[in-house]
Amino acid sequence: MTDNESGARGGLGTIRNASRLLELLAQGPAFHHLTELAQESGMSVPTVHRLLRSLTIAKLVSQDPTTARYGLGPELTxxxxxxxxxxxxxxxxxxxxVSLRNQLNATVSIHILVDGEVVCIDQIDADDRGAFRSPGTTQPVTRSAPGRVLLSHAPADHWSRVIEEDPQISDTDRDVWARADYIHVPSQDMVHPAQVAVPIRDASGMVVAALCADVESAAEAAQIDRTGAALARTAMTCGRTIIHA
Known part of the structure; x- marks a missing residue:
């Protein structure tokens, strides 16, 4: 029995181990070998195989019939x-x-914070998106505009946990991001656009999501300001109707 298994026995331990496997399956390639999952999880091969068999029956995991590799299952979708x-x-x-997308002529999206990633839960593409489309996905929280918005308003322990893995971020960044009317993150490469994001607050004033719009990499400051202002107005209006998120 490995250290991970000995410290996670019983019902809660089984759930924790199963969750760990799902997290590993969500990383890297679409399908993984059994032995790779055992090595990365720190659990024995028989334990991993037993958990994967149960998860496969529940359709939370799928197994490729040709390669016998494992991937995330359709039930998660x-x-x-x-x-x-x-x-x-x-x-x-x-x-x-739709009206916000048309006003900005840009792809707009909303995001929530889940642990160390920012997750897109809705997105509407601009009319001139081009030949390539980027579906809503997860992003590293400190490298995206909505991620920085959400992380700067997260509890202190959540902030500390995330920045431990990113030495380029400091507590000063949190204060700057939290006070900003909007956050602009320039394009990191030729594929991903620049972003502008603002917080969405529910009726109680708690930040529950971030509203984001893509902007051109060469956008001037005035255009970025207009985008931030339009996002802020929409975020305030729709946030008033959110009682609990």
Whole structure:
């Protein structure tokens, strides 16, 4: 029995180990070898195999019949779709999505913070998106505009946990980001656009999501300001209808 297994026995331990495997399956390639998962998780091969068999029966994990490798299962897609369709922020944003996209002529999206990643829960593409489309996905929290918005308003322990893994970020950044009317993150490469994001606050004033718009890499300061102002107005309006998120 490995250290990870000996410290995680019983019902809660089984759930924790299963969650660890799902997290590993979400990283890297779409499918993974059993032995790779055992090595990365610190669990024995028989334990990993038993957990994967149970997760496969539940359709939370799928197994490629040709290679016998494991990947995330279709049940996760079904559950995530139900989560997004019922999310209070997505529901509140829906009436404003098209008009905001048309006003800015830009792709707009809303994001929530989950541990160390920012997750897109709704996105509407600009008309002139071009030949390549980037579907809503997860992003490193400190490298995206919505991630910085959300992290700067997260509890102190959450902030500390995330920046431990990113030495380029300091507590000063948190203060600057939290006070900013909007956050602008320039394009990091030729593929990903620059971003402008603002917080969405619910009726109690708590930051529950971030509203983001893509901007051109060469956008002037005045255009970025206009984008930030438009996002802030929409975020304030839709946030008033969010009772709990």
């Amino acid at each position: 079904r559950l995530s779709n139900h989560f997004v369709s019922r999310h209070p922020v997505a529901t509140a944003f829906a009436p404003f999505a």
